[in-house]
Amino acid sequence: MNQESHVLELCGHLALLSLMAVGGGVIMIAPEIQNYVVNGKHWMLNEQFAAAYAIAQAAPGPNLLFVSLIGWLVAGWFGAIATTLSIILPSTLLTLALIKVRTRQAGNALTKALQQAFSPISVGLLAATALIFARASNTDWRADLLTLLSALIVLKTRLNPVLLIAVGAVAGIVHTI
């Protein structure tokens, strides 16, 4: 199936992107993936991408699994497995490599500088990701308000985020009635 060679192209893209996901995890490469599958390839709509992300966020487990879901929506089992492997393998190999050299590299001045530079960049990218997500999926001011309120609640309380997502689902349904 031709779709499969397209998916392999997506996988190469993902493998490269996965190495840029420092600090905040794979969420910060989500806008780039969205751009690729929605605007570039027209494999799905913005709405479907946002739904895939929301579903993965509500389920237990590491949040990189939204990538598996994107792969599933694009090309079934093949897509799901291929995208998951390409997002996880490059960083896994790097981590294993680091475990081997850690003793020699600890305290190295360049490593320290790298780490100091990476943290603020990942914070900025993560905030940008939130903005891009909100712009892509929120259709009116009420949705924006919901985004802001949930951010505030998570910051100010110890409420489990999944509970908030459930509240979001209810709010979404009530809003249209």
Added chain:
Amino acid sequence: MQSPVTSTPATVSAPDIDAYALFWAFSLIALSGFGGVLPFAYRGLVEKRAWLSPSEFAEFLGLSQMLPGPTICNIAIMVGHKYRGMRGAFAALAGMICFPFLLVIALGALYQRYGDLPAVRDALHGMAAVAAGLIFATAVKMGMALYRKKEPRQRQAVRTGLLLLAFIGLGLAGWRLIWVFGSLATIGTALFYLMREKP
């Protein structure tokens, strides 16, 4: 001593922590991790099983955050490697991913089937709005942690500059991630290297 196959000796004597034990322990941790696996990893690894000491956990966490890839998976790899070398690393990683993967795909299949129903669409709209808020909250939390430590003003300025440029570049100007990340990482690393405290 750099033998690639043997694992480093465990701090907790644990003869029964084999690849299977690692796989199941991380499966349990991952499946209980609604809304973020990290707190459950701490509970499962440090408090419940004593596979890591609190300071070891902090060290693994710090390293994982510095590395690319999902933090929680990097921690699984490190813990697995600590007890059973490469085999353990992959067993722990597989545990972290296998069952949640199947669960997410099952939900995806349901979405493909019922996603067009108006009520499901509306619910997902609301969920997506909250999800964006959660990402924003994570960014704010990480940002506040950056400024908690007292540091020279020059470093704070570079830090703030990198943070803002990353946000503006990706979020407002809409530049490609690879350019934003590549240029800022290079410039930032160079600046912090020049400003390092000389011994």
